[in-house]
Amino acid sequence: MSPVDTLANAVLAGDRRALARLITRIENRAPDAAAALAALFPHTGRAYIVGITGAPGTGKSTVVNALARTLRAQDHTVGIVAIDPTSPFSGGAVLGDRIRMTDLAGDRGVFIRSMANRGSLGGLAAATGDVVRVLDAAGFDIVLIETVGAGQSEVDIARTAYTTIVVDAPGLGDDVQAIKAGILEIADILVVNKADRPGADNTVRALRAMLELGHRLRSAGHHGPLLNQDDAPPEPALDLWTVPILKTVATEHAGLDELAEAIERHRAYLGESGLFEERARQRVQAELATRLREELLARLLDDRSPAAVADVIERILARRLDPGSAVRELLNGR
Amino acid sequence: MSPVDTLANAVLAGDRRALARLITRIENRAPDAAAALAALFPHTGRAYIVGITGAPGTGKSTVVNALARTLRAQDHTVGIVAIDPTSPFSGGAVLGDRIRMTDLAGDRGVFIRSMANRGSLGGLAAATGDVVRVLDAAGFDIVLIETVGAGQSEVDIARTAYTTIVVDAPGLGDDVQAIKAGILEIADILVVNKADRPGADNTVRALRAMLELGHRLRSAGHHGPLLNQDDAPPEPALDLWTVPILKTVATEHAGLDELAEAIERHRAYLGESGLFEERARQRVQAELATRLREELLARLLDDRSPAAVADVIERILARRLDPGSAVRELLNGR
Numbered sequence: 327m328s329p330v331d332t333l334a335n336a337v338l339a340g341d342r343r344a345l346a347r348l349i350t351r352i353e354n355r356a357p358d359a360a361a362a363l364a365a366l367f368p369h370t371g372r373a374y375i376v377g378i379t380g381a382p383g384t385g386k387s388t389v390v391n392a393l394a395r396t397l398r399a400q401d402h403t404v405g406i407v408a409i410d411p412t413s414p415f416s417g418g419a420v421l422g423d424r425i426r427m428t429d430l431a432g433d434r435g436v437f438i439r440s441m442a443n444r445g446s447l448g449g450l451a452a453a454t455g456d457v458v459r460v461l462d463a464a465g466f467d468i469v470l471i472e473t474v475g476a477g478q479s480e481v482d483i484a485r486t487a488y489t490t491i492v493v494d495a496p497g498l499g500d501d502v503q504a505i506k507a508g509i510l511e512i513a514d515i516l517v518v519n520k521a522d523r524p525g526a527d528n529t530v531r532a533l534r535a536m537l538e539l540g541h542r543l544r545s546a547g548h549h550g551p552l553l554n555q556d557d558a559p560p561e562p563a564l565d566l567w568t569v570p571i572l573k574t575v576a577t578e579h580a581g582l583d584e585l586a587e588a589i590e591r592h593r594a595y596l597g598e599s600g601l602f603e604e605r606a607r608q609r610v611q612a613e614l615a616t617r618l619r620e621e622l623l624a625r626l627l628d629d630r631s632p633a634a635v636a637d638v639i640e641r642i643l644a645r646r647l648d649p650g651s652a653v654r655e656l657l658n659g660r
Numbered sequence: 661m662s663p664v665d666t667l668a669n670a671v672l673a674g675d676r677r678a679l680a681r682l683i684t685r686i687e688n689r690a691p692d693a694a695a696a697l698a699a700l701f702p703h704t705g706r707a708y709i710v711g712i713t714g715a716p717g718t719g720k721s722t723v724v725n726a727l728a729r730t731l732r733a734q735d736h737t738v739g740i741v742a743i744d745p746t747s748p749f750s751g752g753a754v755l756g757d758r759i760r761m762t763d764l765a766g767d768r769g770v771f772i773r774s775m776a777n778r779g780s781l782g783g784l785a786a787a788t789g790d791v792v793r794v795l796d797a798a799g800f801d802i803v804l805i806e807t808v809g810a811g812q813s814e815v816d817i818a819r820t821a822y823t824t825i826v827v828d829a830p831g832l833g834d835d836v837q838a839i840k841a842g843i844l845e846i847a848d849i850l851v852v853n854k855a856d857r858p859g860a861d862n863t864v865r866a867l868r869a870m871l872e873l874g875h876r877l878r879s880a881g882h883h884g885p886l887l888n889q890d891d892a893p894p895e896p897a898l899d900l901w902t903v904p905i906l907k908t909v910a911t912e913h914a915g916l917d918e919l920a921e922a923i924e925r926h927r928a929y930l931g932e933s934g935l936f937e938e939r940a941r942q943r944v945q946a947e948l949a950t951r952l953r954e955e956l957l958a959r960l961l962d963d964r965s966p967a968a969v970a971d972v973i974e975r976i977l978a979r980r981l982d983p984g985s986a987v988r989e990l991l992n993g994r
Contacts, residue, residue, distance in 0.1 A: 363982065364984055367979060367982035367983075368980075371979055381716075382716065610973050610983070614973070614987065617983060618987055619954070619957045621991060623952050625991070626952060626956060639948070642944045642948075645705055649951060650698055653955055657952070657955060657959070
């Protein structure tokens with residue numbers, strides 16, 4: 327058996343060290359990672375993938391940990407992928423894993439992995455998708471993807487999930503409100519965490535008003551940002567799913583059963599409405615497009631002489647050739 | 661003269677309504693925008709481009725506005741491109757423009773444009789680059805790009821700038837600290853805004869410690885995230901530029917002259933060290949790569965039968981074909 331098959335088989339057999347090693351190889355874009363992923367692919371498609379995102383200060387990491395404990399109590403195994411905006415510059419991802427592990431330590435039904443936002447964005451989104459797939463093949467029932475949700479990058483990553491939870495909290499500042507507005511539209515479930523704080527009911531009311539505004543805009547044909555997006559899926563029939571707004575106090579473990587139940591209800595809704603299959607198809611299309619872009623560019627650059635590429639770059643720098651015309655010239659192989 | 665030439669010429673002649681119209685056409689990817697950009701391209705390369713980013717709550721918009729007033733007092737014309745994470749869902753971008761305009765209202769030497777983070781990330785980065793180019797051609801001496809700096813997306817956009825300012829403030833929460841660490845490494849100049857608040861000196865000290873840590877890591881060969889990036893430029897000779905840490909109270913207009921002076925010093929440093937040309941070359945390379953990826957994918961999909969593409973997608977959905985093998989199959993035209 328090749329070393330790659332050995333690694334893939336060890337992952338399938340539940341070997342946690344093999345799992346960690348393969349994820350590291352994916353993060354590092356090791357050449358053998360693709361073969362292991364191909365070997366694991368037929369074993370994927372069983373995990374249910376939940377995205378959890380929210381602005382800074384909402385306590386979403388605590389919600390993720392509390393939700394994982396609730397799901398464990400229901401006998402589900404849980405994989406957690408936390409997208410950590412902290413770069414290797416500060417070593418935050420590794421530190422984060424250790425802090426989080428203390429909460430769920432020693433439970434073999436949980437696997438936690440933080441991924442630092444290193445390298446290009448497309449790279450992170452692709453690596454996240456592959457890591458989720460490995461956890462799926464390894465047999466985890468539910469995979470939670472946690473993102474900070476502060477940028478388009480995190481929103482893109484959260485979109486790989488089947489059910490997306492957006493966490494909010496009372497008493498956040500204006501800047502955070504602006505961030506929130508951008509991610510609200512991807513929510514299948516809204517959570518107001520820290521609901522024991524003053525203003526929690528106001529936050530619930532404000533979210534409900536924003537949801538209703540969004541619904542009216544959509545009904546009136548203002549489809550929002552998706553219309554301008556390359557791989558934009560058609561707006562799903564949102565009318566049939568009313569986004570619930572749940573209150574939690576994750577530090578006290580309050581409201582988590584209701585959250586787990588809402589995830590189950592959304593999962594059933596996706597299945598019954600046919601949206602689950604529709605979204606799976608959209609995800610595959612988006613992933614194919616991303617991979618094709620990278621591979622096509624690599625092949626083109628292999629095919630053109632470095633001198634020709636360098637010449638085009640020099641002419642752009644001298645403002646004698648604009649980038650749009652440069653692209654046409656390189657594609658035509660002149 | 662064609663309508664496109666008319667629009668480009670009106671922009672060159674300083675017509676602000678033509679400028680606004682062309683930017684809208686770029687945002688909407690109107691077909692004639694490419695021709696206008698090509699016509700304007702020979703007139704670009706004169707503006708100095710400054711990126712300003714910072715975590716939520718640092719007051720960076722106030723810093724941007726105060727800096728614009730300082731630059732105006734020095735007789736520079738200023739274009740501002742504010743990347744607004746608020747989606748059209750809330751109408752935030754348009755509202756933001758109106759609020760900001762009141763501060764610099766009626767000054768024809770300033771042009772402000774907010775861009776909502778709609779559509780794909782690559783789309784926003786490309787549109788931002790094109791809008792900056794239009795402001796450059798329109799004759800603005802300095803273009804300020806403001807981003808929230810909370811995700812890789814904003815970091816990518818800030819990288820289009822020649823000088824990047826990262827704004828911090830005392831007394832932000834832990835989540836914000838994590839975000840900060842991710843963007844610190846792109847700073848040419850650090851600003852501690854709200855410096856009249858308690859803890860400002862602690863913030864300065866903490867930033868200095870993080871900078872020194874980063875410097876040591878780099879010297880020891882740990883290059884951080886850039887090594888894993890597709891279009892990663894080689895690490896510049898950072899040793900020659902000591903990142904200054906400046907204190908401002910933007911609401912009181914304090915510390916802005918020093919900030920403008922630091923920008924000038926960095927500009928002179930880039931020119932004298934040869935880094936300006938090196939970075940310009942890297943930016944052109946990255947832009948070419950992005951455009952080629954999109955165009956290559958569009959051509960491939962034009963060339964393949966929709967039935968063949970649909971068949972590949974169905975086989976991935978049935979887990980009979982993994983995405984990596986699917987890419988190879990589509991590229992080989994089977």
